[in-house]
Amino acid sequence: MMHRVEMLVNGTPHAASVEARVSLADFLRHALGLRGTHLGCEHGVCGACTVLVDGVSVRGCLMLAVQADGAIVETVEGLAGPDGRLSPLQEAFSAEHALQCGYCTPGMLMTLEELFRETPTPDEAEVREAISGNLCRCTGYQSIIRAAMRVADDNRRRAGGSDGAA
Amino acid sequence: MAPRDPQARAVGRSVPRLEDPPLLTGTARFLDDIELPGVLHCAFLRSPLAHARIEGMDLSEARALPGVHAVFTLEDLMPVLRSGRMPLGASPVGGETRSTPFVLSGREVAYVGEPMALVVAVSRHVAEDAAALVRADLTPLPVVADARRALAPDAPPCRTELENNLLNRFEVGYGDIDAAFAGAAHVLSDDLWQHRGCGHSMEGRGVLAEHRPGGGLCVWTSTQMPNDVFHMLAGMLRIAPDDLRVVTPDVGGGFGPKYCFYPEEAAIPAAALLLRRSLKWVEDRRETFLSSIQERDQFWSMEIAVEADGTVRGLRGRMIHDQGAYAPKPVNLPYNSVTSVTGPYVVPAYHMQVEVVHTNKVPVSSVRGAGYPQAAFTMERMLDLVAVRLGIDRAEVRRRNLIPADRMPYEKKLKARSGATLVYDSGDYPAAQAEVLAAAGWDSFPARQAAALAEGRYIGIGLANAVKGTGRGPFEAGSVRVNQDGSVSVFTGATAMGQGIATALAQICADALGVAPEAVRVTGGDTARSPLGLGGFASRQMVTAGSSVHLAAQAVARKARATASVLLSVPEAELELDGGFVRVRNSNRSIGLDELARVLRGAPGYAFPEGLEPGLAAGIEWRTDALTYANACHVAEVEVVPELGEVTVTRYVALNDSGRIIHPQIVDGQVVGGIVHGLGNALFEYMGYDDAAQPLTTTFQEYLLVTATEVPPLEVIHRETPSPGNPIGAKGVGETGTIPAAAAILSAVENALTPFGIRISQTPLPPETLFGLIEAASRRAPARPAPTEDTPQP
Numbered sequence A: 001m002m003h004r005v006e007m008l009v010n011g012t013p014h015a016a017s018v019e020a021r022v023s024l025a026d027f028l029r030h031a032l033g034l035r036g037t038h039l040g041c042e043h044g045v046c047g048a049c050t051v052l053v054d055g056v057s058v059r060g061c062l063m064l065a066v067q068a069d070g071a072i073v074e075t076v077e078g079l080a081g082p083d084g085r086l087s088p089l090q091e092a093f094s095a096e097h098a099l100q101c102g103y104c105t106p107g108m109l110m111t112l113e114e115l116f117r118e119t120p121t122p123d124e125a126e127v128r129e130a131i132s133g134n135l136c137r138c139t140g141y142q143s144i145i146r147a148a149m150r151v152a153d154d155n156r157r158r159a160g161g162s163d164g165a166a
Numbered sequence B: 001m002a003p004r005d006p007q008a009r010a011v012g013r014s015v016p017r018l019e020d021p022p023l024l025t026g027t028a029r030f031l032d033d034i035e036l037p038g039v040l041h042c043a044f045l046r047s048p049l050a051h052a053r054i055e056g057m058d059l060s061e062a063r064a065l066p067g068v069h070a071v072f073t074l075e076d077l078m079p080v081l082r083s084g085r086m087p088l089g090a091s092p093v094g095g096e097t098r099s100t101p102f103v104l105s106g107r108e109v110a111y112v113g114e115p116m117a118l119v120v121a122v123s124r125h126v127a128e129d130a131a132a133l134v135r136a137d138l139t140p141l142p143v144v145a146d147a148r149r150a151l152a153p154d155a156p157p158c159r160t161e162l163e164n165n166l167l168n169r170f171e172v173g174y175g176d177i178d179a180a181f182a183g184a185a186h187v188l189s190d191d192l193w194q195h196r197g198c199g200h201s202m203e204g205r206g207v208l209a210e211h212r213p214g215g216g217l218c219v220w221t222s223t224q225m226p227n228d229v230f231h232m233l234a235g236m237l238r239i240a241p242d243d244l245r246v247v248t249p250d251v252g253g254g255f256g257p258k259y260c261f262y263p264e265e266a267a268i269p270a271a272a273l274l275l276r277r278s279l280k281w282v283e284d285r286r287e288t289f290l291s292s293i294q295e296r297d298q299f300w301s302m303e304i305a306v307e308a309d310g311t312v313r314g315l316r317g318r319m320i321h322d323q324g325a326y327a328p329k330p331v332n333l334p335y336n337s338v339t340s341v342t343g344p345y346v347v348p349a350y351h352m353q354v355e356v357v358h359t360n361k362v363p364v365s366s367v368r369g370a371g372y373p374q375a376a377f378t379m380e381r382m383l384d385l386v387a388v389r390l391g392i393d394r395a396e397v398r399r400r401n402l403i404p405a406d407r408m409p410y411e412k413k414l415k416a417r418s419g420a421t422l423v424y425d426s427g428d429y430p431a432a433q434a435e436v437l438a439a440a441g442w443d444s445f446p447a448r449q450a451a452a453l454a455e456g457r458y459i460g461i462g463l464a465n466a467v468k469g470t471g472r473g474p475f476e477a478g479s480v481r482v483n484q485d486g487s488v489s490v491f492t493g494a495t496a497m498g499q500g501i502a503t504a505l506a507q508i509c510a511d512a513l514g515v516a517p518e519a520v521r522v523t524g525g526d527t528a529r530s531p532l533g534l535g536g537f538a539s540r541q542m543v544t545a546g547s548s549v550h551l552a553a554q555a556v557a558r559k560a561r562a563t564a565s566v567l568l569s570v571p572e573a574e575l576e577l578d579g580g581f582v583r584v585r586n587s588n589r590s591i592g593l594d595e596l597a598r599v600l601r602g603a604p605g606y607a608f609p610e611g612l613e614p615g616l617a618a619g620i621e622w623r624t625d626a627l628t629y630a631n632a633c634h635v636a637e638v639e640v641v642p643e644l645g646e647v648t649v650t651r652y653v654a655l656n657d658s659g660r661i662i663h664p665q666i667v668d669g670q671v672v673g674g675i676v677h678g679l680g681n682a683l684f685e686y687m688g689y690d691d692a693a694q695p696l697t698t699t700f701q702e703y704l705l706v707t708a709t710e711v712p713p714l715e716v717i718h719r720e721t722p723s724p725g726n727p728i729g730a731k732g733v734g735e736t737g738t739i740p741a742a743a744a745i746l747s748a749v750e751n752a753l754t755p756f757g758i759r760i761s762q763t764p765l766p767p768e769t770l771f772g773l774i775e776a777a778s779r780r781a782p783a784r785p786a787p788t789e790d791t792p793q794p
Helices: A024-031 A088-095 A106-118 A122-134 A143-159 B020-023 B060-064 B074-080 B125-130 B177-182 B226-236 B265-276 B284-293 B332-340 B372-390 B393-401 B429-440 B445-454 B503-513 B541-568 B593-603 B664-683 B741-752 B766-780
Strands: A001-010 A010-019 A050-052 A057-061 A070-075 B040-046 B054-057 B066-070 B115-123 B135-140 B167-175 B188-196 B206-211 B215-221 B245-246 B279-282 B297-306 B312-324 B349-358 B411-416 B421-424 B458-468 B477-482 B486-494 B520-524 B575-578 B583-584 B590-592 B616-625 B628-641 B646-657 B714-719
Touching: A010 A024, A024 A050, A050 A106, A070 B372, A088 A106, A088 A143, A106 A122, A106 A143, A106 B020, A106 B297, A122 A143, B040 B265, B040 B284, B054 B115, B060 B066, B066 B074, B066 B125, B066 B265, B066 B628, B074 B265, B115 B125, B115 B503, B125 B458, B167 B332, B167 B411, B177 B279, B177 B297, B177 B312, B177 B349, B188 B372, B206 B265, B206 B411, B215 B226, B215 B265, B226 B245, B226 B265, B245 B411, B265 B279, B265 B593, B312 B332, B312 B372, B332 B411, B332 B458, B372 B393, B372 B458, B372 B590, B372 B741, B393 B429, B393 B458, B429 B458, B429 B583, B429 B628, B429 B646, B429 B714, B458 B741, B477 B503, B477 B541, B477 B590, B477 B593, B477 B664, B486 B503, B486 B541, B503 B520, B541 B575, B541 B583, B541 B590, B541 B593, B541 B616, B575 B766, B628 B741, B646 B664, B646 B766, B664 B714, B664 B741
Parallel strands: A001 A070, B040 B279, B215 B245, B312 B349, B486 B520, B646 B714
Antiparallel strands: A001 A010, A050 A057, A050 A070, B040 B115, B054 B135, B066 B115, B167 B349, B188 B297, B206 B215, B206 B279, B297 B312, B411 B421, B458 B628, B477 B486, B477 B616, B575 B583, B583 B590, B628 B646
16 A cells, blocks of 8 residues: 655655655655665664654664655755755865765764754764764774864854863 | 976875765765666575575465566576586686585575575565565474584584585694794693674675666676676676676675675576566675675684793694685685784794684675784784783783894795795884884883772773785786876776775876876776776785776876877977876977877878877786785773673774875775774674574674774874885785784783783673673682772762
8 A cells, every 4th residue: 555745855845655664765765766865774773874854863764754754854965055065064074084985974974964953062972972873884983073073163163162162 | 387296296195085075965876776777676585594405495475476576496597597506706716616605595505594586576575575475395404503513523514415514624834833842931822712793884785687688787786896796697697798797886885795706696697687677686784694704703722832031933723714604715714814823923833724614604705804803813812821921011022023124025934825925025013013002102001000900990901913915916907098088087997895996096097197186087896897807805906906007097198298299299208297288398388188189099091190009098907926015003902890891992002004105094094994893803793693503693783883982092103114016115904904903902901800810812702701701710819909998989
């Protein structure tokens, strides 16, 4: 049996019919053609498929597409500007060599995107905690943490350095 | 114009990686991202038992399910196969053996996860539904689950076609080992168990067989060795070689398991030929655990003979290597292990006896490090044993035994698999160790440790050295072409899997041609572009493909100068390449590479410049049989909570010397990523099986990979000893971070627990095992010091 779902993905409305058992990640990838969301384990541990649903990070492999009916969904394809300009976090990932094979990268970016919306100037422990549910086999995480801290430092500077934290 | 540095403009700098933009924006193309019209989806029926006879498979219900196009057994695939058995991969001889796997198993299964049937359907969901409807009539057969018991006279063979489980027995060694032991001041022994688990790239394997109009087949596969896949498929399938092409799309990590030609890579193309349809199969993580190659178990029984001052006289032992149910490749892995044990040390006499045995488990081949981490762990643990028993500082024992710099090049009296003698080409191991010890504060650690102990805290420090033969030959293909628009194309047999090889090759090419790296596009892993190639393994591609591209780009540069000399009527000596032009020195005259490419492409019937060959392009297969040796020395600090068996790595300082550095960030990233893989091997990663060889760890909840919260601050010191053995001076770096890491970390854990007097002889070391060791030691001697009176309570 097919179910009608509607969702706003990266600002664009989509409507489709989908089987109840299709995961949100599979739906984004194969029904909508948004293949930037990657599947690494399909049991909710690796975090590669992390997307934002109504502003909150979810595992695209554990949520069904029908559960996201009516939701606002954000994926890695929506991070860069309409002109293709990379977001500060994407820029920082490239500058700090925070990706090697790049397979986990979309999930890392979306997880950190959520963190920075809630906490624009996280400390290193908060960054580590935030990405502790995202597996990366290539980088050893150090460069990812460096990239996130670069963004945090930039945010801190932009905020006027008024918090005075060392 | 200021004279440009003829050496390096891009090489040696961390230029932006060419790979990054698509990967950051979700527009890269991994295997499952490729969409083809009319593609059908596949699932495999896999054995639920570790050893069973297949009495029959009833496929009728599965075939009747709506949406199912076909269900294939091996027999069904045979019309398009020359053999139902896989050829020996990565081998000079090839051919099937009595230990190569089957494309699908029709009569007997020998491990949980072995593919028995292939379902083709409109979606993966339906294909899995149908696989569940296959009624397989299996009769369980006796199982051999432990490599140590596999050789017992009454051990059942892992497959009934074998008489016993011994795949191979061999010895390596040199020197008078008996005399070395007879004259020793001390002989110490230990039994080590080493388990390395799985590769677990975040992207699993996957195959997409594209059926093309006219009957051609393009096989897309997430592999580290597309050319080998091509050659083996061409030998297996009933298809003309010209109708076959193998392409590797973006690969989401390799780490060894993708350096193998798998049954699925034969079955999917065969089914596509039969159905005349494009077919896709994407491994899910459970299938990775059940069917991608692993390294798993080695059991080492070792003896070391030393002088009174800790100088090594000899090392000998026996090693049992768990090969799993099949051998898809020659047994290079245990050979790597035993020929690299002596590592950076002078060991006058050495002897190892090796038994490679079958078990009813997933086949074994290389995972990042490929036998070297076990070798380093063995050697370093034995040296720690010497140090602890003789009361000599662990670093000092190593210093007394390291190969001195003035003995380079140093011959190891062992043979590489090419037959060439192992010769360490360059490096200063004692200086490397001294540098990292100074950076890590080795000498001041005992005072810090004593202070911590006084507070009831158990901190420890450990070190380990490693040497890795890199740049394995015999060659890698690299060709360079200047296009009509002045852009540059590099084609290579080197295979990208995240290392940034495209960027590094572009840097090398860019410098030779006087263009920017962004002007260079690198295509690897396409057998239509590079019919020759070996692919990604053994930390080899920077050395081999880098050298080929360097030489090819230089040849193109010479050709550009020669052509410009004719066209401009200027002697070649007055010409230089810069900014996409050939310029006349001390003049404003120049000609673009684009124009030279257009001239050299020829025009129909018109004159061609005198004395020149068509095409602004060159291809080189730089040859080598020698390895070039990278080295590393790591120091780890840990804190252990004895009551919990909990280990926290608190600091890590690593020195790495991988020769000339092309891209500093990439080299650093390889080292750091490698160390964290080694951290996983030291403390977490365990592919468990029960006595019936049923896998116990088939999710990332049970099989633990390191996460960001376990990684300590890592400091990497880079030394740069150029390799004399190749034209770019590079050595490999992909595995050097992993090799000594477990040895350094567990040395630190043992050191932290000195008051308990425990000995660590295994990887991984999970908390429950460490807790057990501490408990057992505590029962022997209540050595735990009481906290001092004035310890501040938290």
